[in-house]
Amino acid sequence: MSKSEDTESRTHDSSHDTKLMHIVAHTPRGKGILDCIQCGRCTSSCPMARQTSRYNPRRLMEMITIGLKEEVLSNTPWYCLSCFTCVDKCPQGADVGEVIFAIRNIAAREGHIPPGIKAQGGNIIDTGKISNPTKSILKQRQEMGLPEIEPSDTEELLKILRKTGFDKIIGHK
Amino acid sequence: MTKFALFLGCLIPLRLPFIEVSSRRVMEKLGIELVEMNGAGCCPDPIGIQSIDYKTWLALAARNLCIAEEMNLDILTLCIGCYETLKTANHVLNNGPEFKYEVNEILSEVDKEFKGNIQVKHIIEVLYEDIGPKEIENQISMPLEGLQVATHYGCHSVRPSEIIQFGNPERPTFLDELVEALGAQSVPYLEKMLCCGAGLRNTAKEKEEEALSLAKVKLDEIQRSKADCMTLSCPFCFISYDIGQLQINRKFKERYNLPVFYYLELLGLALGISSSRLGLKFHRSKVTPVLKKLGLA
Numbered sequence: 242m243s244k245s246e247d248t249e250s251r252t253h254d255s256s257h258d259t260k261l262m263h264i265v266a267h268t269p270r271g272k273g274i275l276d277c278i279q280c281g282r283c284t285s286s287c288p289m290a291r292q293t294s295r296y297n298p299r300r301l302m303e304m305i306t307i308g309l310k311e312e313v314l315s316n317t318p319w320y321c322l323s324c325f326t327c328v329d330k331c332p333q334g335a336d337v338g339e340v341i342f343a344i345r346n347i348a349a350r351e352g353h354i355p356p357g358i359k360a361q362g363g364n365i366i367d368t369g370k371i372s373n374p375t376k377s378i379l380k381q382r383q384e385m386g387l388p389e390i391e392p393s394d395t396e397e398l399l400k401i402l403r404k405t406g407f408d409k410i411i412g413h414k
Numbered sequence: 415m416t417k418f419a420l421f422l423g424c425l426i427p428l429r430l431p432f433i434e435v436s437s438r439r440v441m442e443k444l445g446i447e448l449v450e451m452n453g454a455g456c457c458p459d460p461i462g463i464q465s466i467d468y469k470t471w472l473a474l475a476a477r478n479l480c481i482a483e484e485m486n487l488d489i490l491t492l493c494i495g496c497y498e499t500l501k502t503a504n505h506v507l508n509n510g511p512e513f514k515y516e517v518n519e520i521l522s523e524v525d526k527e528f529k530g531n532i533q534v535k536h537i538i539e540v541l542y543e544d545i546g547p548k549e550i551e552n553q554i555s556m557p558l559e560g561l562q563v564a565t566h567y568g569c570h571s572v573r574p575s576e577i578i579q580f581g582n583p584e585r586p587t588f589l590d591e592l593v594e595a596l597g598a599q600s601v602p603y604l605e606k607m608l609c610c611g612a613g614l615r616n617t618a619k620e621k622e623e624e625a626l627s628l629a630k631v632k633l634d635e636i637q638r639s640k641a642d643c644m645t646l647s648c649p650f651c652f653i654s655y656d657i658g659q660l661q662i663n664r665k666f667k668e669r670y671n672l673p674v675f676y677y678l679e680l681l682g683l684a685l686g687i688s689s690s691r692l693g694l695k696f697h698r699s700k701v702t703p704v705l706k707k708l709g710l711a
Contacts, residue, residue, distance in 0.1 A: 269469075269513070270468060288609045288611075288628060289614070289624065289628070292624050292627055292628055319465075319617040319621070320614065320617075320621065321613070322609050322611065322612075323460065323461050323569075324569035324570075324609040324613065325569060325570070325573040325574045326569070326609075328573065328574045329573055329574060329575050329583055342465060343468075345465040345466075346466070346467055349465065349466045349467065354466060355617050357615075357616050357617065357619065358461075358465060361459060361462040361463065361616070362462070362463065362466055365455070365458060365463065365474075369455035369456060370424040370428065370455065370456045371424045371425075371456050371458070371459050371462065372425075372428050372429065373428070374427075374428040378428060378429060378431060381431050381432070385431060385432065385435045385691075385693045386435075387427075387431055387434060387435060391422070391450060391451075391452065391454070392453075393453060393455040393456075394455070397524045398474070398477075400524050401470075401473050401474060401477060401521070402470065402474075404523050405467060405469050405470040405473055405520060406467075407466070410466060410470075411466060
């Protein structure tokens with residue numbers, strides 16, 4: 242096989258989805274992917290990248306442009322702390338931290354949502370808040386003379402959540 | 415009298431109610447009126463809900479903003495997560511007509527309309543800008559003399575800086591100035607701007623070790639600085655270092671016992687509010703060493 246044939250077959254390899262970058266770029270947060278110059282300033286300033294070699298935002302941006310969809314939508318983007326250091330540091334305004342949200346939104350629609358976050362979403366649908374108070378917290382509140390917890394208008398919230406399709410995205414029944 | 419719509423959110427009233435107590439008691443003492451926001455929901459969570467669906471996140475935030483708009487009051491948040499969500503949504507909706515149009519179409523389901531005529535402020539921003547360190551210094555009755563404090567800013571109190579636009583995002587000083595206004599000393603330490611790691615705790619249990627080791631880096635530096643305690647202004651950061659410290663001790667066989675204060679608690683003590691009225695006994699990392707140093711225990 243000649244060299245050009247080899248490149249050809251690699252581009253059509255099913256593990257490379259060349260549309261991925263364009264899909265990301267067309268989401269409200271994903272435009273930055275088009276501006277990335279792979280300088281690595283995001284990784285050098287990332288507090289998570291210094292803790293673990295499993296996370297490298299520059300690599301993640303690269304994987305989006307190459308179209309390594311499976312890797313991109315896997316566990317990796319969930320290592321981001323959303324501290325936005327990279328958004329502040331990027332010389333290109335590629336908003337790496339924002340692109341991560343775009344990928345997570347795409348991953349969520351394909352069913353990849355970490356259980357902790359899925360539970361938060363379920364609580365929002367049920368109570369309007371991300372968690373429920375324990376009995377001991379309610380007792381603490383009373384002991385300190387705090388007012389009762391103001392309930393959210395769940396009926397109104399549900400109308401909004403149905404309209405945006407949130408319940409379907411997280412598969413809430 | 416200055417008045418704000420009080421946005422409580424979830425984490426503080428549902429998990430750390432003592433932070434709500436100190437904030438309410440201190441603001442009352444400083445003559446700031448806080449009005450409840452009836453029917454408000456989660457801000458919603460800037461990491462979890464925003465990770466699932468951006469449009470839902472924006473629409474729910476807009477609904478909360480609408481409640482304050484109807485009250486004709488600026489929002490005051492106690493949590494930096496709520497601050498980031500509501501301030502960012504307000505910014506996006508005010509600067510992106512296409513987002514405003516789309517969100518208002520969603521909100522029409524519940525007869526609400528985002529107008530964009532209020533501001534979102536965090537309680538530290540109100541203390542620093544609306545009251546000011548000088549005035550706080552004048553108001554306190556019990557200066558925290560001799561207390562060495564390590565300040566922790568919390569990522570979203572300054573970033574994304576293009577939207578937050580409060581303080582210098584690289585080397586902010588507002589929290590240090592507020593600490594010094596109490597008669598205490600803000601001690602310098604390395605890794606001051608390091609993230610607490612809370613963003614990882616929610617996204618996956620299996621990444622907890624990485625989150626804890628990140629918090630540990632900062633605890634080591636604070637210990638080296640000989641500070642008596644640390645102070646911060648975000649409930650997510652609070653959990654990372656307060657309960658987090660106990661988890662770190664277990665996981666890494668360490669023996670940290672650094673008291674952690676939400677800034678309003680230190681301010682409350684300096685205003686002469688008793689530690690029991692501030693609910694300080696509910697902290698998981700005990701604050702007694704600080705109370706002893708101040709002659710309050």
